[in-house]
Amino acid sequence: MTNVLNVITSMDPVYGGMCQGIRNSIGHLDTKTIVSDVVCLDEPDAAFLGKDDFNIIALGGKTSSWAYSKHLLPWLNKNISQYQVIIVHGLWQYHGYAVRKALYQAKRKNKDTPKFLIMTHGMMDPYFQKAPERRLKAIRNTLFWKAIEKKTMNSANGILYTCEEELLLARTTFSGFTPQKEMNIGYGILPPPPKNLTDIATFKARHGISPNEEYILFLSRLHHKKGLLNLLNAYSKGLKDDIMLPKLILAGPGIESEFGQQLYNLVAHNSFLKQQVKFIGMISGEEKWASFYGAKAFILPSHQENFGIAVVEALACKCPVIISNKVNIWREIEKGNGGLVSEDTEQATFEALKKYITLSQNEIAKMKESAYNVYLDNFTMEIASEQYIKAIVDVSL
Template sequence: MKILHVIANLAPRYGGPAKAGMEMAAVLAARGHEVTIFSTNQDGNGVLDEPTDRVIRKNGVDIRYFPVIQPKFWRTSPAMAFALNKAIPNFDIVHIHSLYLFHGMAAGHYARKHGVPYIVRPHGTLDPVMYARHRYRKRIMETLFEDRNIRLANALHYTTEEELLLAKPYVHGSSGFVVPNGVNSSEYQELPIHGSFRSRYKLLEGKKMLLFFSRINFKKGLDVLVEAFKHIHREHPDTVLVLTGPDDENYGLKVREWLKAAGLSEFAIFTGMLTGKDKLAVLRDADLFLLPSYTENFGIAVVEAMACGIPVVISDKVNIWREVVQEGAGLAVPVDPVKVAEAACQLLNDPELCVRMGEQGRAMVSHYYEWSQVGAQLEQEYRQLIGESDPAGSSRGAEAGLNWGS
């Protein structure tokens, strides 16, 4: 198959969606498909150091970066739209990542124009919390193009059953399928020596390390985390909170203010974004992973933590929470600082339970979230979609969505 992924950003600062998009494309390429990614060169207020005048090949995937222009909040790129119009007829299927952005409007329009089946991946934007955010602006976009994109998509791609259920009121009856994100568990087989991260910070000497490992962003429940840490630290004064991840829109300033107001600044470490061996080192040394998000359509950071054998405490708004609890890999609680603190203290008080949950987490990742398995599932969905939209191999339905899957 010739597959086109269209995504607004690939810069590491954008976290899970960018990472998952790249890795998803790579695993499909490894399965023998011709895979291309169209994206912009946006990187926060700047741009990536990537050429915009030619194809870059990475991990078997052809990547085209297009210049982003104002208004950048919409990831606007007329050059991408022009290229999509020319390129889409050459592909068997188009996979659009995220809603309410320029690339989705353009890709959906030209996929329909040229009669190529397309999939829309909401990336959690149809969760009620995110759906309500900036509602006036989104309502305009829905009227102009997004409702049409969703209604006429051949399928929607969700990463959890929970995401599918939460999105149902907003998808106009459109159907879809569930295929999770993945990890390459081989990357977590040989971790750095225990203590290699701790040795960089005197504060961590002899302490229990609580890890927040995600974007520093409003939806991650950092206000809840700081309040929870106040309760945890009162019961376990040997705890230190390590916050690892890119600062999204300077939200870290608020988090620092909350920590200062709680008298906890001296017991918190901000590392910024860590990659490669540094990322593995911080995961290796953590005693507990905490993510009390208000909304999380998947939670790839949770999976990475489990791959490293860390017991996790997450909110029941992280959409893999049911699976985590069912497999005994961690605890899930409401978005409430007292509940988060109680769960964290339960694990800190029971080292044997922590070890068991860490082992269960590794097994869960290997069983459910290995990219090689996920890639096979996605390939199957593509084949079914193409087969249903073009059973005779002679024509494609341009304006009709299909009802298949969940």
Template sequence: MKILHVIPGLSPALGGPPQVALNLVKSLRDLGVDAEIATTNFDHPHPLDVPLNQRVDYTFGSDSSDSVPVWFLPFNPPALKEFIFSKALTDWCWKHIPNYNVLDNHYLFSYAPTCAAAIARWHRTPYTVRVMGQLTPWALAQSRLKKQLYSTLIERHNLNAAAAIHCTTHQEAAEVRHFGIKAPTVTLPLGVHAPAPNPEARSQLRAQYQISTDTPVILFLSRLHYKKRPELLLQTLHQLKQQNYQFHLLIAGTGEPDYVQQLKQSTASLGLTDNVSFTGLVLGAEKDRLLQGSDLFVLPSYSENFGIAVAEALICGLPVVITPGIQIASDVATAEAGLVVEGAEKPLGEAIAQLITSPKLRQELGERGRDFAKSQYSWCTIAQNLIPAYETIAKQKRRPCLDI
């Protein structure tokens, strides 16, 4: 069985979806499935420095064994957000898609998966689609008219013709149905890897950012985008500072330069310069050190189809403060692995204050979160559960009854 994953790009600037594709393909290959990726060389401000128009072993983790086969095709500038047109990818899909048993398309409203789905239908190759949170009410409200037109002309047909729609939560499956899609759904969470334990992470982190040992460290780890509401977190911490709470916030991630500069200006205007550090993009061992060395994780996002950064915090034993728009919030609340609060200054501030003043509560939540994430968010388990769906689709070569 040969599986092709199609995604607009693997740039860290595209947030969590590239990590999903890379980790899932690696886990499938570890289980004996011949899986690979077709994508573009998109990155910002310059394209990825990778070999083009050939299959390469692409290393994406801190370990050299973290590599998967990828076909990088050149994109055609200018890239319009995640749409990322590529004539080369179009030509490649026409030639190579018949060689695969199943396509697994990542993302909506984007050229690569849209193109791959249309060509797959022509060649009668079955495909699945990962909606990646693009059907939440919040996401559909962004660029609403463009998405309505795109949906009417292209996306609804792509989705309804899919062998299955991959959803990460039951809430996302309900959103697929609400969008009017009749194709079967497969509901599986995303996965995370537990990093190798680093007992020195806490002291290393404080030395690196010159934070005193008795100051609680708050971690915001995500793509820097207004959807994630870092401004709300800064405003909330401004209020806590006025009440004499001690803390240091690490804002880890990257985004549009103008937006990042705006966040830094807000930090200064709120009098938080000494309380906040912008780490920039963190990967590999540096990211692991942040997750293991901080005291709590906060993400007050408007909307997340899953919240991969939340799961990464949980598996590192980091207690989380999140909002209901993150679709694993109900699981976090049920597992008592964190605090789920409305996205407003008062409830967010109360939750953060509760955790920064109670090491015992942080430890209890963190331990429950680690146990929960290990049992629910294993990439190996997720890949094992996905393989039978691929096999059914490949054998039937038509839409099977797969709602699970």
């Protein structure tokens, strides 16, 4: 049996993909083979804790944008030798540095130390260093890379990636990146619940969608990198051109942010958009699955997307996807005809919407089945777990 410690800044579901990926992967592992704990810096009394079937140690005390906590290093120093493998999830914050330091201190005392893996979750993507709106953050990351993160990354026994595209992009971002081992372990989700027509009807009624009315679904954070400005401008153009676009449902957290308010005002002051676009906030559970099953398509025209769990959730619900080629799993979707893939520009997003709307019912029916097959062939938890276990076993030897 292998004891694995996952270290992450937060397990709050509001942060989306990274913590959801941990929940998906741990929940599908055979506990006779691998026992997984999670240590995070959320406050111990956080409302979302206590609902998982695995052990989460919430240390609290997180301060600053670096997510420093005075509790983490002492806890690691005390407990790190209980594990055979430690996986740091994400970059650019204190937890990776703390793990490296704890391992160094343990080795100096001749203690048993676990193998050290880092899962970047797309945070080595060159987009983050090139995007104009991230200029100051890019400078910060460059300085942090030279001072701390390069040593942390290069000291790890292996770097884990969710797809080949992420692995290849990571090699191009910073100089001096010489990983000991690179492993594409894939990513997957558990099967969704069966389609429930009552849940779909309830979802539509709750959000002002008529029973027979079609809609296109966006489900993710309201963030600049998701391509939402391009999406709304493309939608506005289509509606002005009398293209019969269905209602656009924007589901996800972030409406209270500066960017969220920019989107809200854009819709509110556009006579075309305010009739066809609805912000419904974060949804989960039965409501989330109903939104996928009931949608004509799922759309995510991101400027950068490491994996896109929501994209795979849509595929698993036989919901075709309209995505940009900056979503790192676009090749699998394009190859399997699980949806439409375009550039991450306003015009390309418009053309993709226009093309999808003109598909015949028979073509859409075929694409629905193809979307599901893309999920089965690439993104089930059986496939992902097999690759994850292999990586753990290989590094443990």
